[in-house]
Amino acid sequence: MAGWNDLPTELKALIVELIDESGTVRDGTTAPSSEERRALLALSGMERALYALTGPMLWETLMLGTRSLACVQAFGGAVSSERCRLVRTVDCRRDRFDFDRTLQAKIAKACVQALKRTPNVKELRLDGPGSVWVKRLPSLPKLMRKVRTLNLKTVMEGNLSAADTSAILGSFDKLVDISLPSSIDDEDQLVLSQLQALESLRKLDLGCPMHSGDELHYPILSQPWSGRLTFLSLSMWIDEPTLRSLLHQIGSTLKSFQYANAMDPSSSAPLLPYNLPVLEHLGLVTAWDGAFELCSAFSNAPLEVMWTSRGDCYYESDLDLLGGVVEQHSSTLEVLEIRLGDGDEELGEALDRLAAKCKDKQVRFNIVNLWT
Structure with a gap:
Protein backbone atom coordinates (compact mmCIF):
# COMPACT_ATOMS: atom_id res chain seq x y z
CA MET A 1 0.00 0.00 0.00
CA ALA A 2 1.31 3.42 -0.95
CA GLY A 3 2.27 5.66 1.97
CA TRP A 4 2.33 9.43 2.33
CA ASN A 5 5.85 9.66 0.94
CA ASP A 6 4.74 7.82 -2.19
CA LEU A 7 2.04 10.37 -3.06
CA PRO A 8 2.80 12.82 -5.88
CA THR A 9 3.44 16.42 -4.86
CA GLU A 10 0.29 17.54 -6.70
CA LEU A 11 -1.89 15.32 -4.48
CA LYS A 12 -0.11 16.47 -1.33
CA ALA A 13 -0.75 20.07 -2.40
CA LEU A 14 -4.45 19.31 -2.84
CA ILE A 15 -4.67 17.78 0.63
CA VAL A 16 -2.95 20.79 2.16
CA GLU A 17 -5.33 23.15 0.34
CA LEU A 18 -8.35 21.22 1.65
CA ILE A 19 -7.25 21.83 5.24
CA ASP A 20 -7.79 25.55 4.69
CA GLU A 21 -10.69 25.16 2.29
CA SER A 22 -12.41 28.26 3.73
CA GLY A 23 -9.26 30.35 3.26
CA THR A 24 -9.32 31.68 6.82
CA VAL A 25 -5.68 30.80 7.47
CA ARG A 26 -4.53 32.52 4.30
CA ASP A 27 -6.48 35.72 4.99
CA GLY A 28 -5.60 35.82 8.69
CA THR A 29 -9.18 35.67 10.00
CA THR A 30 -8.77 32.37 11.82
CA ALA A 31 -7.61 32.23 15.43
CA PRO A 32 -3.92 31.36 15.99
CA SER A 33 -5.08 28.26 17.89
CA SER A 34 -7.59 27.08 15.27
CA GLU A 35 -7.59 23.45 14.19
CA GLU A 36 -6.76 24.41 10.60
CA ARG A 37 -3.75 26.45 11.56
CA ARG A 38 -2.47 23.84 14.01
CA ALA A 39 -2.84 21.12 11.36
CA LEU A 40 -0.86 23.14 8.83
CA LEU A 41 1.85 23.88 11.38
CA ALA A 42 2.11 20.18 12.18
CA LEU A 43 2.41 19.29 8.50
CA SER A 44 5.06 21.95 7.94
CA GLY A 45 7.38 20.10 10.30
CA MET A 46 7.02 16.69 8.67
CA GLU A 47 9.15 17.12 5.57
CA ARG A 48 10.71 19.72 3.32
CA ALA A 49 8.03 19.38 0.62
CA LEU A 50 5.24 20.03 3.13
CA TYR A 51 7.21 22.90 4.63
CA ALA A 52 7.20 24.49 1.18
CA LEU A 53 3.50 23.76 0.58
CA THR A 54 2.22 25.09 3.90
CA GLY A 55 4.44 28.17 4.03
CA PRO A 56 2.46 30.37 1.61
CA MET A 57 -0.77 29.54 3.45
CA LEU A 58 0.59 30.17 6.94
CA TRP A 59 2.45 33.34 6.03
CA GLU A 60 0.40 34.98 3.28
CA THR A 61 -1.27 37.26 5.85
CA LEU A 62 0.72 38.58 8.78
CA MET A 63 -1.51 39.72 11.65
CA LEU A 64 0.62 42.16 13.62
CA SER A 183 -13.47 59.46 10.27
CA ILE A 184 -12.09 61.83 7.65
CA ASP A 185 -12.62 65.41 8.81
CA ASP A 186 -14.19 68.45 7.17
CA GLU A 187 -11.34 68.78 4.69
CA ASP A 188 -12.11 65.43 3.07
CA GLN A 189 -12.59 67.03 -0.35
CA LEU A 190 -8.80 67.18 -0.47
CA VAL A 191 -8.75 63.38 -0.30
CA LEU A 192 -11.54 63.02 -2.85
CA SER A 193 -9.65 65.11 -5.40
CA GLN A 194 -6.56 62.97 -4.80
CA LEU A 195 -8.54 59.79 -5.39
CA GLN A 196 -10.00 61.18 -8.60
CA ALA A 197 -6.52 61.85 -9.95
CA LEU A 198 -5.27 58.31 -9.26
CA GLU A 199 -5.10 56.57 -12.65
CA SER A 200 -4.35 53.14 -11.18
CA LEU A 201 -7.45 53.10 -8.95
CA ARG A 202 -9.91 50.28 -9.67
CA LYS A 203 -11.64 49.59 -6.32
CA LEU A 204 -12.78 52.16 -3.77
CA ASP A 205 -14.53 51.70 -0.42
CA LEU A 206 -15.42 55.16 0.84
CA GLY A 207 -16.79 55.64 4.35
CA CYS A 208 -19.15 58.35 5.51
CA PRO A 209 -17.62 61.39 7.26
CA MET A 210 -18.63 61.39 10.92
CA HIS A 211 -19.62 65.06 10.85
CA SER A 212 -22.30 64.58 8.22
CA GLY A 213 -25.84 64.29 9.52
CA ASP A 214 -27.42 65.66 6.38
CA GLU A 215 -27.08 65.10 2.68
CA LEU A 216 -23.59 65.89 1.45
CA HIS A 217 -23.30 68.22 -1.49
CA TYR A 218 -19.89 67.42 -2.93
CA PRO A 219 -19.72 68.80 -6.47
CA ILE A 220 -16.21 67.36 -6.66
CA LEU A 221 -17.66 63.83 -6.76
CA SER A 222 -19.19 64.57 -10.13
CA GLN A 223 -15.87 65.65 -11.63
CA PRO A 224 -14.01 63.26 -13.99
CA TRP A 225 -12.18 60.29 -12.46
CA SER A 226 -8.84 59.23 -13.91
CA GLY A 227 -9.09 55.64 -12.68
CA ARG A 228 -11.37 53.12 -14.36
CA LEU A 229 -13.34 52.00 -11.30
CA THR A 230 -14.81 48.51 -11.34
CA PHE A 231 -15.92 48.46 -7.66
CA LEU A 232 -17.37 51.26 -5.53
CA SER A 233 -18.70 51.01 -1.98
CA LEU A 234 -20.19 54.32 -0.93
CA SER A 235 -21.43 55.09 2.58
CA MET A 236 -21.89 58.81 2.02
CA TRP A 237 -25.44 60.13 2.06
CA ILE A 238 -25.14 62.32 -1.00
CA ASP A 239 -27.86 64.07 -2.94
CA GLU A 240 -29.28 62.16 -5.90
CA PRO A 241 -28.09 64.56 -8.64
CA THR A 242 -24.51 64.20 -7.36
CA LEU A 243 -24.86 60.42 -7.21
CA ARG A 244 -26.20 60.40 -10.75
CA SER A 245 -23.32 62.52 -12.00
CA LEU A 246 -20.78 60.34 -10.17
CA LEU A 247 -22.20 57.16 -11.70
CA HIS A 248 -22.19 58.84 -15.09
CA GLN A 249 -18.45 59.47 -14.72
CA ILE A 250 -17.55 55.90 -13.74
CA GLY A 251 -20.47 53.88 -15.09
CA SER A 252 -18.84 52.53 -18.22
CA THR A 253 -16.51 50.27 -16.18
CA LEU A 254 -18.38 49.83 -12.87
CA LYS A 255 -19.20 46.16 -12.21
CA SER A 256 -20.02 46.26 -8.49
CA PHE A 257 -21.74 49.02 -6.49
CA GLN A 258 -22.61 49.02 -2.79
CA TYR A 259 -24.51 52.01 -1.50
CA ALA A 260 -25.20 52.53 2.19
CA ASN A 261 -27.30 55.40 3.53
CA ALA A 262 -29.38 55.36 0.34
CA MET A 263 -31.30 58.62 0.15
CA ASP A 264 -34.96 59.30 0.88
CA PRO A 265 -36.52 59.19 -2.61
CA SER A 266 -39.23 61.63 -1.55
CA SER A 267 -36.58 64.35 -1.45
CA SER A 268 -35.21 63.55 -4.89
CA ALA A 269 -36.26 64.19 -8.44
CA PRO A 270 -38.00 61.35 -10.31
CA LEU A 271 -35.46 58.60 -10.75
CA LEU A 272 -34.53 58.00 -14.36
CA PRO A 273 -32.38 54.93 -15.12
CA TYR A 274 -28.65 55.22 -14.55
CA ASN A 275 -26.38 54.29 -17.42
CA LEU A 276 -24.50 51.30 -15.99
CA PRO A 277 -23.96 48.93 -18.91
CA VAL A 278 -21.69 46.42 -17.10
CA LEU A 279 -23.00 46.57 -13.51
CA GLU A 280 -23.40 42.99 -12.24
CA HIS A 281 -23.44 43.31 -8.43
CA LEU A 282 -25.61 45.76 -6.47
CA GLY A 283 -25.93 46.16 -2.70
CA LEU A 284 -28.28 48.69 -1.07
CA VAL A 285 -28.43 49.59 2.62
CA THR A 286 -30.99 52.12 3.84
CA ALA A 287 -33.05 53.21 6.81
CA TRP A 288 -35.51 55.27 4.77
CA ASP A 289 -39.09 54.14 4.20
CA GLY A 290 -39.62 53.42 0.53
CA ALA A 291 -35.97 53.95 -0.37
CA PHE A 292 -35.94 50.71 -2.36
CA GLU A 293 -37.71 52.71 -5.04
CA LEU A 294 -34.12 53.58 -5.89
CA CYS A 295 -33.95 50.11 -7.45
CA SER A 296 -35.88 51.45 -10.43
CA ALA A 297 -32.89 53.59 -11.33
CA PHE A 298 -30.86 50.41 -11.98
CA SER A 299 -33.37 48.96 -14.43
CA ASN A 300 -30.93 49.14 -17.36
CA ALA A 301 -28.09 47.35 -15.57
CA PRO A 302 -27.43 43.64 -16.32
CA LEU A 303 -27.59 42.69 -12.62
CA GLU A 304 -26.54 39.18 -11.64
CA VAL A 305 -26.36 39.52 -7.84
CA MET A 306 -28.27 41.90 -5.59
CA TRP A 307 -28.42 42.19 -1.80
CA THR A 308 -30.31 44.58 0.44
CA SER A 309 -30.37 45.54 4.11
CA ARG A 310 -32.52 47.87 6.20
CA GLY A 311 -31.19 49.97 9.06
CA ASP A 312 -34.25 49.09 11.15
CA CYS A 313 -36.72 46.65 9.59
CA TYR A 314 -38.30 45.88 6.23
CA TYR A 315 -41.86 46.73 5.28
CA GLU A 316 -43.98 44.48 3.11
CA SER A 317 -43.91 47.21 0.47
CA ASP A 318 -40.09 46.95 0.40
CA LEU A 319 -40.26 43.25 -0.39
CA ASP A 320 -42.93 43.83 -3.02
CA LEU A 321 -40.64 46.38 -4.68
CA LEU A 322 -37.85 43.80 -4.64
CA GLY A 323 -40.22 41.36 -6.29
CA GLY A 324 -40.49 43.88 -9.09
CA VAL A 325 -36.69 43.93 -9.32
CA VAL A 326 -36.67 40.16 -9.77
CA GLU A 327 -39.25 40.48 -12.53
CA GLN A 328 -37.38 43.32 -14.20
CA HIS A 329 -33.98 41.59 -14.15
CA SER A 330 -35.14 38.01 -14.62
CA SER A 331 -33.05 37.54 -17.76
CA THR A 332 -29.77 38.22 -15.91
CA LEU A 333 -30.38 38.01 -12.13
CA GLU A 334 -28.97 34.89 -10.48
CA VAL A 335 -29.04 35.72 -6.74
CA LEU A 336 -31.17 37.95 -4.50
CA GLU A 337 -30.10 38.19 -0.86
CA ILE A 338 -32.16 39.82 1.89
CA ARG A 339 -30.33 40.68 5.11
CA LEU A 340 -32.83 40.75 7.94
CA GLY A 341 -32.59 42.61 11.23
CA ASP A 342 -34.08 42.10 14.67
CA GLY A 343 -37.46 43.61 13.77
CA ASP A 344 -38.23 41.49 10.72
CA GLU A 345 -40.02 38.55 12.37
CA GLU A 346 -43.47 39.46 11.01
CA LEU A 347 -42.64 39.31 7.31
CA GLY A 348 -43.57 35.68 6.71
CA GLU A 349 -46.17 36.17 3.97
CA ALA A 350 -44.22 38.89 2.18
CA LEU A 351 -41.06 36.78 2.26
CA ASP A 352 -43.02 33.81 0.93
CA ARG A 353 -44.28 35.91 -1.99
CA LEU A 354 -40.77 37.09 -2.77
CA ALA A 355 -39.40 33.55 -2.50
CA ALA A 356 -42.09 32.31 -4.88
CA LYS A 357 -41.26 35.07 -7.35
CA CYS A 358 -37.57 34.12 -7.23
CA LYS A 359 -38.38 30.45 -7.70
CA ASP A 360 -40.59 31.25 -10.68
CA LYS A 361 -37.79 33.27 -12.29
CA GLN A 362 -35.09 30.74 -11.32
CA VAL A 363 -33.31 33.22 -9.07
CA ARG A 364 -31.60 31.88 -5.95
CA PHE A 365 -33.14 33.54 -2.89
CA ASN A 366 -30.97 33.88 0.23
CA ILE A 367 -32.12 35.12 3.62
CA VAL A 368 -29.39 36.18 6.05
CA ASN A 369 -30.35 36.96 9.64
CA LEU A 370 -27.89 39.54 10.91
CA TRP A 371 -28.91 38.96 14.53
CA THR A 372 -28.16 35.25 14.82
Whole structure:
Protein backbone atom coordinates (compact mmCIF):
# COMPACT_ATOMS: atom_id res chain seq x y z
CA MET A 1 0.00 0.00 0.00
CA ALA A 2 1.31 3.42 -0.95
CA GLY A 3 2.27 5.66 1.97
CA TRP A 4 2.33 9.43 2.33
CA ASN A 5 5.85 9.66 0.94
CA ASP A 6 4.74 7.82 -2.19
CA LEU A 7 2.04 10.37 -3.06
CA PRO A 8 2.80 12.82 -5.88
CA THR A 9 3.44 16.42 -4.86
CA GLU A 10 0.29 17.54 -6.70
CA LEU A 11 -1.89 15.32 -4.48
CA LYS A 12 -0.11 16.47 -1.33
CA ALA A 13 -0.75 20.07 -2.40
CA LEU A 14 -4.45 19.31 -2.84
CA ILE A 15 -4.67 17.78 0.63
CA VAL A 16 -2.95 20.79 2.16
CA GLU A 17 -5.33 23.15 0.34
CA LEU A 18 -8.35 21.22 1.65
CA ILE A 19 -7.25 21.83 5.24
CA ASP A 20 -7.79 25.55 4.69
CA GLU A 21 -10.69 25.16 2.29
CA SER A 22 -12.41 28.26 3.73
CA GLY A 23 -9.26 30.35 3.26
CA THR A 24 -9.32 31.68 6.82
CA VAL A 25 -5.68 30.80 7.47
CA ARG A 26 -4.53 32.52 4.30
CA ASP A 27 -6.48 35.72 4.99
CA GLY A 28 -5.60 35.82 8.69
CA THR A 29 -9.18 35.67 10.00
CA THR A 30 -8.77 32.37 11.82
CA ALA A 31 -7.61 32.23 15.43
CA PRO A 32 -3.92 31.36 15.99
CA SER A 33 -5.08 28.26 17.89
CA SER A 34 -7.59 27.08 15.27
CA GLU A 35 -7.59 23.45 14.19
CA GLU A 36 -6.76 24.41 10.60
CA ARG A 37 -3.75 26.45 11.56
CA ARG A 38 -2.47 23.84 14.01
CA ALA A 39 -2.84 21.12 11.36
CA LEU A 40 -0.86 23.14 8.83
CA LEU A 41 1.85 23.88 11.38
CA ALA A 42 2.11 20.18 12.18
CA LEU A 43 2.41 19.29 8.50
CA SER A 44 5.06 21.95 7.94
CA GLY A 45 7.38 20.10 10.30
CA MET A 46 7.02 16.69 8.67
CA GLU A 47 9.15 17.12 5.57
CA ARG A 48 10.71 19.72 3.32
CA ALA A 49 8.03 19.38 0.62
CA LEU A 50 5.24 20.03 3.13
CA TYR A 51 7.21 22.90 4.63
CA ALA A 52 7.20 24.49 1.18
CA LEU A 53 3.50 23.76 0.58
CA THR A 54 2.22 25.09 3.90
CA GLY A 55 4.44 28.17 4.03
CA PRO A 56 2.46 30.37 1.61
CA MET A 57 -0.77 29.54 3.45
CA LEU A 58 0.59 30.17 6.94
CA TRP A 59 2.45 33.34 6.03
CA GLU A 60 0.40 34.98 3.28
CA THR A 61 -1.27 37.26 5.85
CA LEU A 62 0.72 38.58 8.78
CA MET A 63 -1.51 39.72 11.65
CA LEU A 64 0.62 42.16 13.62
CA GLY A 65 -1.99 44.49 15.07
CA THR A 66 -3.59 41.85 17.27
CA ARG A 67 -0.26 40.80 18.77
CA SER A 68 1.34 42.21 21.89
CA LEU A 69 3.85 45.03 21.55
CA ALA A 70 6.66 42.71 22.64
CA CYS A 71 5.66 40.15 20.00
CA VAL A 72 5.68 42.72 17.19
CA GLN A 73 8.99 44.14 18.35
CA ALA A 74 10.51 40.64 18.37
CA PHE A 75 9.31 39.82 14.86
CA GLY A 76 12.58 40.73 13.15
CA GLY A 77 14.66 38.29 15.14
CA ALA A 78 12.10 35.51 15.37
CA VAL A 79 11.11 34.96 11.73
CA SER A 80 13.40 33.81 8.95
CA SER A 81 13.94 35.82 5.78
CA GLU A 82 12.48 32.90 3.82
CA ARG A 83 9.19 33.21 5.69
CA CYS A 84 9.20 37.00 5.45
CA ARG A 85 9.38 36.77 1.66
CA LEU A 86 6.11 34.78 1.65
CA VAL A 87 4.10 37.58 3.28
CA ARG A 88 1.71 39.35 0.90
CA THR A 89 -0.63 41.11 3.38
CA VAL A 90 0.30 42.86 6.62
CA ASP A 91 -2.54 43.73 8.98
CA CYS A 92 -1.59 46.31 11.61
CA ARG A 93 -5.13 46.96 12.85
CA ARG A 94 -5.88 46.89 16.57
CA ASP A 95 -9.03 45.78 18.33
CA ARG A 96 -11.71 48.37 17.58
CA PHE A 97 -12.26 48.97 21.32
CA ASP A 98 -8.59 49.58 22.10
CA PHE A 99 -8.51 53.27 22.99
CA ASP A 100 -4.90 53.39 24.21
CA ARG A 101 -3.42 55.70 21.58
CA THR A 102 0.03 55.62 23.13
CA LEU A 103 0.12 51.85 22.71
CA GLN A 104 -1.31 52.19 19.19
CA ALA A 105 1.54 54.51 18.26
CA LYS A 106 4.18 52.16 19.71
CA ILE A 107 2.76 49.18 17.84
CA ALA A 108 2.55 51.18 14.61
CA LYS A 109 6.25 52.03 14.94
CA ALA A 110 7.07 48.37 15.60
CA CYS A 111 5.00 47.37 12.57
CA VAL A 112 7.11 49.65 10.38
CA GLN A 113 10.22 47.80 11.52
CA ALA A 114 8.55 44.49 10.69
CA LEU A 115 7.57 45.79 7.25
CA LYS A 116 11.23 46.37 6.46
CA ARG A 117 11.64 42.57 6.50
CA THR A 118 8.64 41.75 4.27
CA PRO A 119 9.70 42.85 0.78
CA ASN A 120 6.81 41.32 -1.21
CA VAL A 121 3.80 42.87 0.53
CA LYS A 122 0.94 43.82 -1.80
CA GLU A 123 -1.67 44.81 0.79
CA LEU A 124 -1.45 46.97 3.91
CA ARG A 125 -4.16 47.31 6.57
CA LEU A 126 -3.24 50.19 8.86
CA ASP A 127 -4.47 51.53 12.17
CA GLY A 128 -3.28 53.86 14.89
CA PRO A 129 -2.51 57.58 14.73
CA GLY A 130 -2.17 58.66 11.11
CA SER A 131 0.74 60.92 12.03
CA VAL A 132 2.87 57.85 12.86
CA TRP A 133 2.39 56.41 9.38
CA VAL A 134 2.93 59.78 7.70
CA LYS A 135 6.30 59.99 9.43
CA ARG A 136 7.38 56.36 9.01
CA LEU A 137 6.14 55.20 5.59
CA PRO A 138 8.71 57.23 3.61
CA SER A 139 11.38 54.98 5.17
CA LEU A 140 9.96 52.07 3.12
CA PRO A 141 10.31 53.28 -0.49
CA LYS A 142 10.69 49.82 -2.07
CA LEU A 143 7.62 48.51 -0.29
CA MET A 144 5.57 51.56 -1.22
CA ARG A 145 6.24 50.86 -4.89
CA LYS A 146 4.84 47.32 -4.57
CA VAL A 147 1.74 47.84 -2.41
CA ARG A 148 -1.48 47.84 -4.45
CA THR A 149 -4.15 47.59 -1.71
CA LEU A 150 -4.46 50.02 1.20
CA ASN A 151 -7.05 49.58 3.94
CA LEU A 152 -7.59 52.38 6.46
CA LYS A 153 -11.23 51.44 7.02
CA THR A 154 -11.13 50.78 10.76
CA VAL A 155 -9.04 53.76 11.88
CA MET A 156 -10.82 55.33 14.84
CA GLU A 157 -12.35 58.79 14.74
CA GLY A 158 -9.77 61.41 15.61
CA ASN A 159 -6.84 59.20 14.62
CA LEU A 160 -6.77 60.18 10.97
CA SER A 161 -7.15 63.67 9.55
CA ALA A 162 -7.70 64.46 5.89
CA ALA A 163 -4.16 65.83 5.74
CA ASP A 164 -2.79 62.56 7.17
CA THR A 165 -4.87 60.54 4.72
CA SER A 166 -3.64 62.62 1.81
CA ALA A 167 -0.02 62.21 2.90
CA ILE A 168 -0.42 58.45 3.34
CA LEU A 169 -2.01 58.07 -0.10
CA GLY A 170 0.83 60.10 -1.57
CA SER A 171 3.37 57.64 -0.17
CA PHE A 172 2.30 54.93 -2.61
CA ASP A 173 2.99 54.74 -6.32
CA LYS A 174 0.16 52.76 -7.88
CA LEU A 175 -2.67 51.92 -5.51
CA VAL A 176 -5.41 49.83 -7.12
CA ASP A 177 -7.69 49.10 -4.16
CA ILE A 178 -8.35 51.67 -1.39
CA SER A 179 -10.62 51.51 1.67
CA LEU A 180 -11.05 54.70 3.69
CA PRO A 181 -12.72 55.17 7.09
CA SER A 182 -15.71 57.08 8.36
CA SER A 183 -13.47 59.46 10.27
CA ILE A 184 -12.09 61.83 7.65
CA ASP A 185 -12.62 65.41 8.81
CA ASP A 186 -14.19 68.45 7.17
CA GLU A 187 -11.34 68.78 4.69
CA ASP A 188 -12.11 65.43 3.07
CA GLN A 189 -12.59 67.03 -0.35
CA LEU A 190 -8.80 67.18 -0.47
CA VAL A 191 -8.75 63.38 -0.30
CA LEU A 192 -11.54 63.02 -2.85
CA SER A 193 -9.65 65.11 -5.40
CA GLN A 194 -6.56 62.97 -4.80
CA LEU A 195 -8.54 59.79 -5.39
CA GLN A 196 -10.00 61.18 -8.60
CA ALA A 197 -6.52 61.85 -9.95
CA LEU A 198 -5.27 58.31 -9.26
CA GLU A 199 -5.10 56.57 -12.65
CA SER A 200 -4.35 53.14 -11.18
CA LEU A 201 -7.45 53.10 -8.95
CA ARG A 202 -9.91 50.28 -9.67
CA LYS A 203 -11.64 49.59 -6.32
CA LEU A 204 -12.78 52.16 -3.77
CA ASP A 205 -14.53 51.70 -0.42
CA LEU A 206 -15.42 55.16 0.84
CA GLY A 207 -16.79 55.64 4.35
CA CYS A 208 -19.15 58.35 5.51
CA PRO A 209 -17.62 61.39 7.26
CA MET A 210 -18.63 61.39 10.92
CA HIS A 211 -19.62 65.06 10.85
CA SER A 212 -22.30 64.58 8.22
CA GLY A 213 -25.84 64.29 9.52
CA ASP A 214 -27.42 65.66 6.38
CA GLU A 215 -27.08 65.10 2.68
CA LEU A 216 -23.59 65.89 1.45
CA HIS A 217 -23.30 68.22 -1.49
CA TYR A 218 -19.89 67.42 -2.93
CA PRO A 219 -19.72 68.80 -6.47
CA ILE A 220 -16.21 67.36 -6.66
CA LEU A 221 -17.66 63.83 -6.76
CA SER A 222 -19.19 64.57 -10.13
CA GLN A 223 -15.87 65.65 -11.63
CA PRO A 224 -14.01 63.26 -13.99
CA TRP A 225 -12.18 60.29 -12.46
CA SER A 226 -8.84 59.23 -13.91
CA GLY A 227 -9.09 55.64 -12.68
CA ARG A 228 -11.37 53.12 -14.36
CA LEU A 229 -13.34 52.00 -11.30
CA THR A 230 -14.81 48.51 -11.34
CA PHE A 231 -15.92 48.46 -7.66
CA LEU A 232 -17.37 51.26 -5.53
CA SER A 233 -18.70 51.01 -1.98
CA LEU A 234 -20.19 54.32 -0.93
CA SER A 235 -21.43 55.09 2.58
CA MET A 236 -21.89 58.81 2.02
CA TRP A 237 -25.44 60.13 2.06
CA ILE A 238 -25.14 62.32 -1.00
CA ASP A 239 -27.86 64.07 -2.94
CA GLU A 240 -29.28 62.16 -5.90
CA PRO A 241 -28.09 64.56 -8.64
CA THR A 242 -24.51 64.20 -7.36
CA LEU A 243 -24.86 60.42 -7.21
CA ARG A 244 -26.20 60.40 -10.75
CA SER A 245 -23.32 62.52 -12.00
CA LEU A 246 -20.78 60.34 -10.17
CA LEU A 247 -22.20 57.16 -11.70
CA HIS A 248 -22.19 58.84 -15.09
CA GLN A 249 -18.45 59.47 -14.72
CA ILE A 250 -17.55 55.90 -13.74
CA GLY A 251 -20.47 53.88 -15.09
CA SER A 252 -18.84 52.53 -18.22
CA THR A 253 -16.51 50.27 -16.18
CA LEU A 254 -18.38 49.83 -12.87
CA LYS A 255 -19.20 46.16 -12.21
CA SER A 256 -20.02 46.26 -8.49
CA PHE A 257 -21.74 49.02 -6.49
CA GLN A 258 -22.61 49.02 -2.79
CA TYR A 259 -24.51 52.01 -1.50
CA ALA A 260 -25.20 52.53 2.19
CA ASN A 261 -27.30 55.40 3.53
CA ALA A 262 -29.38 55.36 0.34
CA MET A 263 -31.30 58.62 0.15
CA ASP A 264 -34.96 59.30 0.88
CA PRO A 265 -36.52 59.19 -2.61
CA SER A 266 -39.23 61.63 -1.55
CA SER A 267 -36.58 64.35 -1.45
CA SER A 268 -35.21 63.55 -4.89
CA ALA A 269 -36.26 64.19 -8.44
CA PRO A 270 -38.00 61.35 -10.31
CA LEU A 271 -35.46 58.60 -10.75
CA LEU A 272 -34.53 58.00 -14.36
CA PRO A 273 -32.38 54.93 -15.12
CA TYR A 274 -28.65 55.22 -14.55
CA ASN A 275 -26.38 54.29 -17.42
CA LEU A 276 -24.50 51.30 -15.99
CA PRO A 277 -23.96 48.93 -18.91
CA VAL A 278 -21.69 46.42 -17.10
CA LEU A 279 -23.00 46.57 -13.51
CA GLU A 280 -23.40 42.99 -12.24
CA HIS A 281 -23.44 43.31 -8.43
CA LEU A 282 -25.61 45.76 -6.47
CA GLY A 283 -25.93 46.16 -2.70
CA LEU A 284 -28.28 48.69 -1.07
CA VAL A 285 -28.43 49.59 2.62
CA THR A 286 -30.99 52.12 3.84
CA ALA A 287 -33.05 53.21 6.81
CA TRP A 288 -35.51 55.27 4.77
CA ASP A 289 -39.09 54.14 4.20
CA GLY A 290 -39.62 53.42 0.53
CA ALA A 291 -35.97 53.95 -0.37
CA PHE A 292 -35.94 50.71 -2.36
CA GLU A 293 -37.71 52.71 -5.04
CA LEU A 294 -34.12 53.58 -5.89
CA CYS A 295 -33.95 50.11 -7.45
CA SER A 296 -35.88 51.45 -10.43
CA ALA A 297 -32.89 53.59 -11.33
CA PHE A 298 -30.86 50.41 -11.98
CA SER A 299 -33.37 48.96 -14.43
CA ASN A 300 -30.93 49.14 -17.36
CA ALA A 301 -28.09 47.35 -15.57
CA PRO A 302 -27.43 43.64 -16.32
CA LEU A 303 -27.59 42.69 -12.62
CA GLU A 304 -26.54 39.18 -11.64
CA VAL A 305 -26.36 39.52 -7.84
CA MET A 306 -28.27 41.90 -5.59
CA TRP A 307 -28.42 42.19 -1.80
CA THR A 308 -30.31 44.58 0.44
CA SER A 309 -30.37 45.54 4.11
CA ARG A 310 -32.52 47.87 6.20
CA GLY A 311 -31.19 49.97 9.06
CA ASP A 312 -34.25 49.09 11.15
CA CYS A 313 -36.72 46.65 9.59
CA TYR A 314 -38.30 45.88 6.23
CA TYR A 315 -41.86 46.73 5.28
CA GLU A 316 -43.98 44.48 3.11
CA SER A 317 -43.91 47.21 0.47
CA ASP A 318 -40.09 46.95 0.40
CA LEU A 319 -40.26 43.25 -0.39
CA ASP A 320 -42.93 43.83 -3.02
CA LEU A 321 -40.64 46.38 -4.68
CA LEU A 322 -37.85 43.80 -4.64
CA GLY A 323 -40.22 41.36 -6.29
CA GLY A 324 -40.49 43.88 -9.09
CA VAL A 325 -36.69 43.93 -9.32
CA VAL A 326 -36.67 40.16 -9.77
CA GLU A 327 -39.25 40.48 -12.53
CA GLN A 328 -37.38 43.32 -14.20
CA HIS A 329 -33.98 41.59 -14.15
CA SER A 330 -35.14 38.01 -14.62
CA SER A 331 -33.05 37.54 -17.76
CA THR A 332 -29.77 38.22 -15.91
CA LEU A 333 -30.38 38.01 -12.13
CA GLU A 334 -28.97 34.89 -10.48
CA VAL A 335 -29.04 35.72 -6.74
CA LEU A 336 -31.17 37.95 -4.50
CA GLU A 337 -30.10 38.19 -0.86
CA ILE A 338 -32.16 39.82 1.89
CA ARG A 339 -30.33 40.68 5.11
CA LEU A 340 -32.83 40.75 7.94
CA GLY A 341 -32.59 42.61 11.23
CA ASP A 342 -34.08 42.10 14.67
CA GLY A 343 -37.46 43.61 13.77
CA ASP A 344 -38.23 41.49 10.72
CA GLU A 345 -40.02 38.55 12.37
CA GLU A 346 -43.47 39.46 11.01
CA LEU A 347 -42.64 39.31 7.31
CA GLY A 348 -43.57 35.68 6.71
CA GLU A 349 -46.17 36.17 3.97
CA ALA A 350 -44.22 38.89 2.18
CA LEU A 351 -41.06 36.78 2.26
CA ASP A 352 -43.02 33.81 0.93
CA ARG A 353 -44.28 35.91 -1.99
CA LEU A 354 -40.77 37.09 -2.77
CA ALA A 355 -39.40 33.55 -2.50
CA ALA A 356 -42.09 32.31 -4.88
CA LYS A 357 -41.26 35.07 -7.35
CA CYS A 358 -37.57 34.12 -7.23
CA LYS A 359 -38.38 30.45 -7.70
CA ASP A 360 -40.59 31.25 -10.68
CA LYS A 361 -37.79 33.27 -12.29
CA GLN A 362 -35.09 30.74 -11.32
CA VAL A 363 -33.31 33.22 -9.07
CA ARG A 364 -31.60 31.88 -5.95
CA PHE A 365 -33.14 33.54 -2.89
CA ASN A 366 -30.97 33.88 0.23
CA ILE A 367 -32.12 35.12 3.62
CA VAL A 368 -29.39 36.18 6.05
CA ASN A 369 -30.35 36.96 9.64
CA LEU A 370 -27.89 39.54 10.91
CA TRP A 371 -28.91 38.96 14.53
CA THR A 372 -28.16 35.25 14.82
